[in-house]
Amino acid sequence: MATSLTPTAKDGPKRPVGTLYRGREGMWSWVAHRISGVAIFFFLFVHVLDTATVRISPEAYDAVIGQYKNPVMGVGELGLVGAVVFHALNGIRIILVDFWSKGTQHQRKLFWGVVVLFTLMMVPFAIRHLTFVFGH
Amino acid sequence: MSSSTDTQGTGAYAPALESPRSPYRRGKPTRSNWELHGWLFMRMSGVLLLVMVFGHLWVNMVAGEGINQVDWSFVAGKWSSPFWQTWDLIMLWLAQLHGTNGVRTIINDYAERDATRFWLKMALYTATLVVLVLGTLVIFTFDPCMDPASTLEVCRTGSAG
Ligand code: HEM
Numbered sequence: 001m002a003t004s005l006t007p008t009a010k011d012g013p014k015r016p017v018g019t020l021y022r023g024r025e026g027m028w029s030w031v032a033h034r035i036s037g038v039a040i041f042f043f044l045f046v047h048v049l050d051t052a053t054v055r056i057s058p059e060a061y062d063a064v065i066g067q068y069k070n071p072v073m074g075v076g077e078l079g080l081v082g083a084v085v086f087h088a089l090n091g092i093r094i095i096l097v098d099f100w101s102k103g104t105q106h107q108r109k110l111f112w113g114v115v116v117l118f119t120l121m122m123v124p125f126a127i128r129h130l131t132f133v134f135g136h
Numbered sequence: 137m138s139s140s141t142d143t144q145g146t147g148a149y150a151p152a153l154e155s156p157r158s159p160y161r162r163g164k165p166t167r168s169n170w171e172l173h174g175w176l177f178m179r180m181s182g183v184l185l186l187v188m189v190f191g192h193l194w195v196n197m198v199a200g201e202g203i204n205q206v207d208w209s210f211v212a213g214k215w216s217s218p219f220w221q222t223w224d225l226i227m228l229w230l231a232q233l234h235g236t237n238g239v240r241t242i243i244n245d246y247a248e249r250d251a252t253r254f255w256l257k258m259a260l261y262t263a264t265l266v267v268l269v270l271g272t273l274v275i276f277t278f279d280p281c282m283d284p285a286s287t288l289e290v291c292r293t294g295s296a297g
Contacts, residue, residue, distance in 0.1 A: 034242065041235040045263060048228070048271045051211070055274050058208035058283045065206060077203065084189060091182040098179065125198065132202035 025111040033090050036083040043080055074133030078126055085121055089114045174237050181234040188227040209283065216280035216290050228271045236264045 021027055054061045067073070093110045097103040103110070195214075197203050214220040239260055247253040281291035 037235070037238045038242065040231075041239055044231055044235060045267055048267045048274075052270050052274045054208060054211050054215075055278060058212075061208040061211070065208075069204070074203070077197075081193060081197070084193070088182075088186045088189065092186065095179050095182060128198060129202060132204050 025108050029090055029093070029111050029114070033087060033094070036087040036090075039080070039083045040087060071133055074130065077133075078129055081125060081129070082118075082122055085125075086114070086118055089117050178234060178237060181230045185227070185230050185234060188223065188230065191223070192227060209286070212278075212280035212283065212286065212288060215275065215278050216288050221275055225272065225275050228275070229268065232264055232267050232271075236260060 050064050051061075053064050068077075090111075093107075093114050096110055097107050196206060215224075240257060243253055243256045243260065247256050280286065280288055286292075
């Protein structure tokens, strides 16, 4: 894999030099971190409002939560948990890059570690959650 | 910011060279370490949130009957315990403050006009205030015995208030 910052004669003069970040793991994980963070933010707002109906009456809360109990919402919940799990794991990656002396050196491996851990957590969760959603 | 000077008059701008041994002058700190503290807070709250949010998701969505178990009596069961009340209160504040600071950064990044930035942040802080006040009030004033048919221990002893 060519990660060298020094353009060689072969690369020609037109090849952009600063591609260590751009278009690579570092940039895409940042994009995904930002999007997942905003998604969780908006969800939290709605989530606090719907949970606040517990204060009105048991019937009010069960009616609201009943609206979520269908396959479309069930799949949406899976997506949200995915956003949270990615954001959380990638957040730890960011913290390691910032504070661990070897963090920057291993930042690409850390990213793939996030991908592997994400998959290991999300596949079993998806199976269990979708079983609840579609099975009762 | 380094100033550039066209020293040779060639049109090629090079960074101006300081005279040797001139002491390094760091720009005066403008106001405070507010942004540094925000940066640190994002990381410390992040670590705590990982534990609290994963615990929350596990208990509500994975353990027991998963999402199907969630209804009013499930919430009443959790919030009749000071442990879960405290858990959810801390999680609420950490998540909302972390999220607000994150979105504030994003607004600063993309909203270029002063007025746009100002109003987006006003909307952000209003939403934050609503969530924190409402969420905190709900956790503190929730009555797990509101349902007369409740089978919770605290509700059967008759001394619950
Ligand atoms: C679950 C554990 C979480 C961890 C480990 C975590 C970690 C982080 C970290 C390390 C940052 C980077 C801050 C920076 O670059 O200065 C960040 C940014 C952010 N987080 Fe979280 N976070 C978590 C949960 C949340 C939650 C619950 C929300 C929403 C309410 C959220 C919303 C955001 C947003 C909007 C950003 C800004 C993204 C950006 O500037 O691109 N995070 N998070």
